[in-house]
Amino acid sequence: MRIERRVRQCALAFICLLASIELVAHDSEGSWDLSRPDSHAPIGVMGDHSHRTGEWMLSYRFMTMSMDGNRDQKQRITQEDVLVTYPVAPKSMTMQMHMLGAMYAPTDRVTFMAMVPFIDQDMDHETRTGIEFNTATSGIGDVSVSALVNTWDQKRHHVHLNLGLQAPTGSINERGDIPVRADAPLPYPMQVGSGSWSALFGGTYLGQSDHWSWGSQAMFTRRLDENDAQYKLGNQTQFSSWLSRLVSPRWSVAGRLKFNDTDSIRGADARLNVNMVPTADPSLRSGTLWSGSLSVNFKTRSGNRWALEIESPISQDLDGPQLETDLVVTAGWQYAF
Numbered sequence: 310m311r312i313e314r315r316v317r318q319c320a321l322a323f324i325c326l327l328a329s330i331e332l333v334a335h336d337s338e339g340s341w342d343l344s345r346p347d348s349h350a351p352i353g354v355m356g357d358h359s360h361r362t363g364e365w366m367l368s369y370r371f372m373t374m375s376m377d378g379n380r381d382q383k384q385r386i387t388q389e390d391v392l393v394t395y396p397v398a399p400k401s402m403t404m405q406m407h408m409l410g411a412m413y414a415p416t417d418r419v420t421f422m423a424m425v426p427f428i429d430q431d432m433d434h435e436t437r438t439g440i441e442f443n444t445a446t447s448g449i450g451d452v453s454v455s456a457l458v459n460t461w462d463q464k465r466h467h468v469h470l471n472l473g474l475q476a477p478t479g480s481i482n483e484r485g486d487i488p489v490r491a492d493a494p495l496p497y498p499m500q501v502g503s504g505s506w507s508a509l510f511g512g513t514y515l516g517q518s519d520h521w522s523w524g525s526q527a528m529f530t531r532r533l534d535e536n537d538a539q540y541k542l543g544n545q546t547q548f549s550s551w552l553s554r555l556v557s558p559r560w561s562v563a564g565r566l567k568f569n570d571t572d573s574i575r576g577a578d579a580r581l582n583v584n585m586v587p588t589a590d591p592s593l594r595s596g597t598l599w600s601g602s603l604s605v606n607f608k609t610r611s612g613n614r615w616a617l618e619i620e621s622p623i624s625q626d627l628d629g630p631q632l633e634t635d636l637v638v639t640a641g642w643q644y645a646f
């Protein structure tokens with residue numbers, strides 16, 4: 310069932326891509342123009358573009374994700390529903406991330422990219438006896454290093470491979486005060502790292518015409534080893550396709566469709582009590598999420614790029630009870646030299 314669903318979703322993403330190419334292919338003459346505001350994907354996409362020999366780029370992104378209310382499969386469920394089975398129910402969560410990035414291209418063929426995230430998150434809960442409490446964690450997340458390898462360039466079409474490694478630099482030992490216990494180990498979503506080495510791999514296609522640009526990216530995250538707490542976060546599959554319209558030489562606007570699938574956790578953190586709260590259950594961390602976004606890219610005269618993307622879920626199917634995603638906003642700055 311799961312494989313069938315995944316194939317269907319891949320097919321749909323591919324059709325969206327072909328439709329967008331068809332729409333604009335007739336005026337695709339000349340070569341790829343890296344200077345246009347729409348030559349960069351919507352700011353929520355990482356590793357979307359490569360650089361020319363000797364070029365550096367620095368970037369900063371601020372992302373905030375809000376989650377409010379629980380879901381089981383596609384259905385929304387109430388706090389009371391969750392509290393029938395568990396003594397504690399999560400109510401809402403806010404995750405904020407500051408992401409520093411650097412890119413450098415030693416040759417036209419390869420661009421290296423490093424990403425350093427700082428995470429700040431908090432979750433509100435309610436107990437069966439009506440007590441409300443909050444837990445919060447923050448710190449450096451898992452740092453990644455990638456190589457973007459250009460594999461195909463023809464006229465205004467470009468393809469590169471994304472090959473990366475993510476290091477377990479983020480903490481999996483975050484603790485906090487909960488009503489029954491002070492300084493208790495916190496459940497999986499409150500940890501700031503995965504604790505595992507991960508392989509990041511995928512590919513990106515970009516196309517451009519006089520007034521439009523478009524692209525598609527497939528990215529896979531595979532957890533390579535079990536962490537020190539004897540679990541492995543779920544593997545992730547992500548597809549994303551976007552279409553941008555150049556409004557002026559400085560501005561572009563874009564729409565993007567994204568699909569994300571997360572597998573459940575393998576193994577379990579023995580410090581957690583599975584029966585206490587759904588977030589401590591390793592089998593309740595998986596699900597699929599389709600979302601759509603609108604974004605704007607702006608490039609100043611001096612070459613600074615500013616961008617904003619607002620992303621909202623279209624449908625989510627979660628192995629729950631699990632908090633649903635409500636809104637993701639990403640703002641960013643990029644500068645190449």
Ligand SMILES: [Cu+2]
Pocket residue numbers: 358359360366412645
């Ligand atoms: Cu760059």
